[in-house]
Amino acid sequence: MNVPVDPKTLVAEMSPVSTSEQIATMKKALLKNIQRSAYVYRVDCGGCNGCEIEIFSSITPVFDAERFGIKVVASPRHADILLFTGAVTRSMRMPALRAYEAAPDPKIVVSYGACGCTGGIFHDLYCVWGGTDNIVPVDVYIPGCPPTPAATIHGFAVALGLLEQKLKAETHVEAAGETAALPHPDIPYALRVRLEREARRMAGYRQGRDIAEEFMALLEGHAHTPGSFSLSERMLEAIGEERDPRRAEIIGRLAEVVQQAIRGETP
Amino acid sequence: MLKLLKEIFRTGEATVKYPFAPMPVCKDFRGKPEHKAEDCIACAACTVACPANAIQMETDTAAGSRTWSINYGRCVFCGRCEESCPTGAIRLSDDFELAVGSKADLTRKAVFTLADCACCGKPFAPAKEVDYVARLLSQSARSAEEADRLRLTAATCPACKRAQDVHHIAGMGIARQMEAGLSKTGKPAKELETTP
């Protein structure tokens, strides 16, 4: 018989580990006068390994985290900082907790990557806890999928109290009468869509949009070039000036689209 | 020894200066998605596109508001929000310094007001979106009356539009109904006009 099961009843609700006040003061003291290297132990709680690769690239000579005394160690018993990566799969929960318990107090817990912060792309999987902070108290979150080596170094600097965090929670409330501007009101809507579509088809959404924007600014005559007035002259000049042959081709194609529209042809 | 020293001087220093100097990133770097709430029309395209559900929307019809929110801790920097945004309000920036001490600082929100349906008076879509669509449609209108009608269409909720359509089709008489049903696009002639 298939009785519908409430998934909540299948998951043991375990409260995350909490730290005592004494340990909190010890941690503050550690952060204030840490006069030595900070040893990092990496706990992989079931990530995709992208994060691990970036951690190792941040200890290469190019980013050289070791110049700040940050050293990756092989045992949690030597660690000051625990770096949790991955979305905490069910089977990695106990090993992660054991690593946490094995590290001597005071310890700093860093949640690394989108998976560590919130579960990331795996956040709603049946087999994950969805983030480090569901099992242990976290001091610093380093988002990114994976965080770049530079972001990793910034995160360590925030964890060690060397740099201030940049992000702040913000709420924008719509002002009365706030309106979004119509892009390029002088260009017919159908033509604008055609241009953007063609540019994106040829160059992808990022560069395609940028090229289409540039081209439409040109069409509207915002990019005045002295001496040339007619539309086709302006376009020819733009194509002639273009150093990159790929961009020149795309601009040429957009100019064709405009000519087609002027002649009243549908693509 | 001398050879080694020479080699060292020739190679120079490979280590980047970061964090003591700004880190140069390449063009089109995928950093933090920057949301310009002024340009956003709360259309929810990014919400649907976001594979990690980092962007979410909550509609509160009682308060007449829709709250857009992004959780940078969940974002995987794929750029699909940027790809889908019709107004270019969200775009991946160069900023990678996202580390925070408290999780709440990873969230950014924007609150938009809902517009009431011109027909039934119930809130149905963000006011900015309705306004944007109305202006976009009336831009391609052929006459002033058509522009007015399109504006009214944009400000009507889907349920009322359906009801009006049914009413309209019922009043058409059987011959015209057949004609409209058999037209090339399969849509009633009236609706064809509203699509630019």
Ligand code: SF4
């Ligand atoms: S955050 Fe991204 S790169 Fe890191 S483990 Fe998760 S999926 Fe992989």
Ligand code: SF4
């Ligand atoms: S970049 Fe991708 S994951 Fe991040 S908010 Fe945009 S759509 Fe979502």
Ligand code: SF4
């Ligand atoms: S797709 Fe763009 S305009 Fe629509 S809700 Fe997202 S950011 Fe706002």
